[in-house]
Amino acid sequence: MSQPPILSFHFKRATRGFDLDVSAECGSGITALFGPSGSGKSTTLNCVAGMLRPDQGEIALNGRTLFSSTGKVDLPPEKRRVGYVFQDGALFPHMTALDNIRYGFERTPESARRISPDEAIALLRLGPLLERRPAQLSGGEKQRVALARALAASPELLLLDEPMASLDSALRGVVTVYLRRIKRDLGIPMLYVSHSITEVLALADRALLIKDGRITAFDRPSRLLLETAAGFFHEAGAADNLLDGVVSSIDGRGSGRVRVGGAEFVAPVGARQPGDAVVLSIGAAEIILATNRPEGLSARNVLPARLAELDIKDGHAFARAEIGVSPSDTQLIVELTEGAVSDLGLSPGQDIYLVFKSSSVAVLDAEER
């Protein structure tokens, strides 16, 4: 890792029948902690937050020791300056959304306050919801309040424990957009627990794969596809590409064009209007890769791209394709077979075309309706 790590940890924790022995470093941006259930994801997160105590090891955040078995340091959670967002938000049911958000801010020393409740509220567009109680909020709204509550305490690190696991796919699109916004505008490093490869691909800058209580680090989240192709990944379902876009034109028959960075996609936009922010979801297996521009196809999307990377393992192949102008702002993961790779003579750096039907694109709202 080129920059010094923001969070570094190595620790062991043994419980009946399961021993966790993890070590990793996280820099800025979003680090995904990816693995099947029961692999030790949440335990690792809870040790970093100070809710569980490792048997031995060390945890340091920005040069500050949070835990050290040799140095006899074990800061309580309230002294760690680590934010935590739970699966369903875990909001305080007896307080309004605003009081939830102010709870952490009021307990943050003035010198450590970098994000105000107002900023967090504006970033997550919570203005109209502030007087509501958690029981009056939808799942996605709760998750946004939980994010704002954690942010308003100006944490040095944000831990997210499957924050989208209880949301449907449309709301996942919304929360994805907000998480990207937090990363872009606030620069708070995040450690993001997930068992969804789609979320990891959409959000993470790096990935930690945790399996049977051990961690392997990957510089590129797309590398996970290979690791998991042989194992648990296929149980979890196929990978989707999630892209931020804006509706640019509609044809009045439910179809329309969506601008994503420097490229334009044809997608079923439904009743949405030009200017609406959307998230496009495209399955990695739905995309066809061609070496020449295909002619006479019914597929509405034919995008020139550059094959940035190609990973092959056990008959499976994943191509990382960059689209739009260079330097590319958008990338798509394409799943294909090893046979197709050798038949087409694919190699990294090559110009290619990505082909997919507009009906293969699911359009999600980027704002909650």
Added chain:
Amino acid sequence: MPSALSIVLLTLKISAAAMLIVIPLGMVVAWTLVRKRVHGRFWIEVLISLPLALTPVVIGFALLSVLGRNSTMGRFTHEIFGWDIAFTWVAAALASAVVAFPLSVRAFMVAFAGVDTRAELAARTLGAGPWRVFFTITLPMAYPGLLAGALLGFARALSEFGATIVVAGNIPGETQTLSLAIFNRISTGDDAAAMPLIVVTVVLAAISIAIHNHLLTRAVRLEANRSQREARG
């Protein structure tokens, strides 16, 4: 003979004093049993619930052997402070407290167990220490159940008879609560004098239980909402 009003006031005073012991002590015990790993939890819970199954006469006798003038503690308070606890309203309050304790503690435990521990943990990561979390998160979230438990204990303290008569006697104006006064009047054949006290007793009990039940349905509704959310999640 003291007026009916003064008997009612004395009964309320003794029951309220009992709850001043039961509520803080009961909450500490209930919270510890629900949230902490406790060695010998099983037998501690048996001990706490024991007064439910014991005849109050035995509880009164046990209290008397601790507080009476022939006991170590009784001698101590008598010689140092010149003060006897046995056969005073304080002894009546202690008797009520012991009898009410298991009812309240069991309700408190249910109330604390219904509080989402993740909300408490979230509050910790937001900078609140354990005490602040207890007062700003745990207590408000458990409050309907806690209040219901306190009322159940209070209702039991109001109706206490057996332990009180053994350790506090039946002294008009000092330890004679509603139930003891009713007992006195019935045993002397003065049913007419007993009747107003019986009416007051029934009304007080009905009010306490009605509020208790109202709070409990609220607590159950909160709990149902929570499990529904969890089932969806």
